[in-house]
Amino acid sequence: MKTVKSLDIGHTVKLADGQPVGIFITYKPEALQMLGVLKETLEHIAESELPVVHLLTSLPSPGQILCGYVIVDAAGKEDKIKQLIRKIKKLEYVEDVEVYYPSKSGMLTATPFDVLKVSGMRGMVWVKPMFKAFIRTFQEMVGTGGSAIIYNMGYIIGKEAFHEHMKIAGSDKREALEVSRNFFKASGLGSVEFRHIDVKKGKAIVRVYNSFECELFPNIGRPASQFIRGIVAGWISALLEKEVETRETKCLAKGDPFCEYVIRAVDNSASF
Known part of the structure; x- marks a missing residue:
């Protein structure tokens, strides 16, 4: 029987022994034509010793800003988040960086996206x-x-x-x-x-x-x-x-x- 491959598009994350923190990165339009953009961003995260538990990028469109949302496990390394953000903001192709923290229960439910689109068309999700x-x-x-x-x-x-x-x-x-x-x-x-x-x-x-x-x-x-x-x-x-x-x-x-x-x-x- 063929294995059913599924894609979970939810942004709600709760780690049993971790602390999920969302990092929303807005890239300049010209980043689409540059090599190593994502690689350099992830290298900074790896150097900070923050495990990536979720990674999402928007569908690229020429001339438009690009968005990347990375959720890391910051348990015991909360101080490294601010250092990481400063490093990412210094990258020439980055326009802005936002950080989303979990609630008191330890669950990260916030989403940086205001509108959901599917191939450029406004959409919604019905679970x-x-x-x-x-x-x-x-x-x-x-x-x-x-x-x-x-x-x-x-x-x-x-x-x-x-x-x-x-x-x-x-x-x-x-x-x-x-x-x-x-x-x-x-x-x-x-x-x-x-x-x-x-x-x-x-x-x-x-x-x-x-x-x-x-x-x-x-x-x-x-x-x-x-x-x-x-x-x-x-x-x-x-x-x-x-x-x-x-x-x-x-x-x-x-x-x-x-x-x-x-x-x-x-x-x-x-x-x-």
Whole structure:
């Protein structure tokens, strides 16, 4: 079985026997074209004998400032933090340095970032409990029609996203599918595999592994995907330039190892 690689983007750090301290470094725009910028910064940290427990850098953009956030374990070496900051501030490509200390409980929860972006677009993070509460509360309040509304929300989002991805892909539809697949994965919704696409016949089979949505409903014995099923259907609809129907034939929620969707254009006479 393939190992699932996960990325924890949280900034909350608590060390059993340590003291996490966050160092937020703002680099000048020209640092992007300079060699050894990160190397020199980390060398100063290593010389201070402060173990790095977390390292995060912003996506570089030419002409814009660069940001780096380093969390070190300063247990028993608190005095070295101020010395380190002075050294880093002296580097020619550094514009500013901020320090974040843990609370009395020893947990570092502060984040230096005011806005979260994904590939230049404003974003937000929904952790599993939040998404689960949203989906279940919505379905309970709206009733049986709730699932249809969630599906249609996904469908519209999928179509709009595909049109944006077409711009990125230079109007190449196959490339736009790849962009959609990569953005979907990067957003934490799961991993997509396009098993079969027949544009002429208006049919497609798509699999989603590690579905964020369907993991909310383990072992309920029936397909549970609405939102993600809608997104995938929206992609294929935009690809075919036709409205589509979608049926989930396999689902994590009923014990299958992945979710699978069979999609066809509504004006196509072929049956599922």
